[in-house]
Amino acid sequence: MNKLKEKLASKGLKATVQRLYVYEVLLNSRQHPTAEEVYREVSRVLPSVSLSTIYNTLETFVEHKLVNKVHNDSGIARYDAFVETHHHIYSENGEVIADYYDEKLAELLNDYFTKKKIKGYEIKEIRLQIICSTKEKESKK
Amino acid sequence: MNKLKEKLASKGLKATVQRLYVYEVLLNSRQHPTAEEVYREVSRVLPSVSLSTIYNTLETFVEHKLVNKVHNDSGIARYDAFVETHHHIYSENGEVIADYYDEKLAELLNDYFTKKKIKGYEIKEIRLQIICSTKEKESKK
DNA sequence: CATTAATTTATAATTATTCTTATTTACGAA
DNA sequence: TTCGTAAATAAGAATAATTATAAATTAATG
Numbered sequence: 343m344n345k346l347k348e349k350l351a352s353k354g355l356k357a358t359v360q361r362l363y364v365y366e367v368l369l370n371s372r373q374h375p376t377a378e379e380v381y382r383e384v385s386r387v388l389p390s391v392s393l394s395t396i397y398n399t400l401e402t403f404v405e406h407k408l409v410n411k412v413h414n415d416s417g418i419a420r421y422d423a424f425v426e427t428h429h430h431i432y433s434e435n436g437e438v439i440a441d442y443y444d445e446k447l448a449e450l451l452n453d454y455f456t457k458k459k460i461k462g463y464e465i466k467e468i469r470l471q472i473i474c475s476t477k478e479k480e481s482k483k
Numbered sequence: 484m485n486k487l488k489e490k491l492a493s494k495g496l497k498a499t500v501q502r503l504y505v506y507e508v509l510l511n512s513r514q515h516p517t518a519e520e521v522y523r524e525v526s527r528v529l530p531s532v533s534l535s536t537i538y539n540t541l542e543t544f545v546e547h548k549l550v551n552k553v554h555n556d557s558g559i560a561r562y563d564a565f566v567e568t569h570h571h572i573y574s575e576n577g578e579v580i581a582d583y584y585d586e587k588l589a590e591l592l593n594d595y596f597t598k599k600k601i602k603g604y605e606i607k608e609i610r611l612q613i614i615c616s617t618k619e620k621e622s623k624k
Numbered sequence: 625c626a627t628t629a630a631t632t633t634a635t636a637a638t639t640a641t642t643c644t645t646a647t648t649t650a651c652g653a654a
Numbered sequence: 655t656t657c658g659t660a661a662a663t664a665a666g667a668a669t670a671a672t673t674a675t676a677a678a679t680t681a682a683t684g
Binding site (some may be wrong): 352355356358360361391392393394395398399417425 | 629630631632633634635640641
Binding site (some may be wrong): 413414416418419423431434444445446449450454458460462463464466467468469470471472473474476 | 555558559579581587599604610611612613616617
């Protein structure tokens with residue numbers, strides 16, 4: 343968490359209490375919360391916080407690559423403080439339901455795209471959307 | 484295009500002129516248009532068409548897997564009539580900028596996930612988001 | 625401490641999408 | 655061909671997520 347202060351400082355951003363809490367909420371949630379959800383959480387410790395601030399803060403974090411913005415098919419933005427490369431498992435209805443870390447896969451893809459370039463483009467990052475159904479049984483439509 | 488009529492019929496959906504035009508616009512666009520863009524195009528040949536109809540139609544197509552819904556980081560939905568497996572190349576600002584077809588890659592991923600199961604989940608589909616910068620030179624921020 | 629630019633707050637505005645309801649239409653049956 | 659009916663469309667209102675605006679507050683600096 344103090345890392346955040348340093349990072350903010352290094353980018354000329356102020357370490358406001360709002361920013362610290364927003365970041366903390368993201369770190370403590372493995373559920374990719376929406377702006378609204380972050381707002382509710384931060385409000386518990388900082389009741390005066392404004393929803394605009396949450397949006398501003400999240401957007402600032404995204405711009406400075408401290409946080410990733412993830413979209414599901416419903417179009418509501420979700421935020422993810424884990425910026426190391428990882429992938430997302432989606433349910434068939436488009437919800438992000440889990441993170442998926444896989445170093446071997448990363449290696450495999452890296453090898454593949456080292457050999458096979460896509461002409462005209464330089465690859466910065468590859469993200470997988472793994473669409474799954476849960477195995478138990480068909481869930482309600 | 485007559486395939487569409489058949490497909491609609493086979494699903495008990497009516498082949499309305501609106502649906503035919505919406506589909507045609509999608510087929511003729513390699514740019515993953517938004518609902519608004521589809522609306523503008525369809526309006527040219529069918530001036531009385533309603534934006535609601537465009538949304539309804541697109542949603543119907545998505546439900547019946549005739550069309551894919553794609554999201555970029557801006558949260559505006561885009562639609563893609565090419566439902567065969569392919570991936571999307573994104574610019575760093577989150578726009579979908581190109582399609583990427585790669586059978587070898589599909590095979591590779593298929594092999595990989597045939598061996599390595601993700602427990603609790605059954606994989607239905609894998610989509611890559613390939614984030615790229617164009618090679619010319621850094622484009623404006 | 626005082627200064628100042630950055631940030632936050634509160635609220636209004638915007639925008640994409642969904643909902644509602646009356647009207648129209650496609651399509652199978654007669 | 656015409657008819658009946660469920661399905662689909664049109665128009666506009668409603669909703670929800672996000673962005674913009676402007677005044678008040680605050681972090682960082684000297």
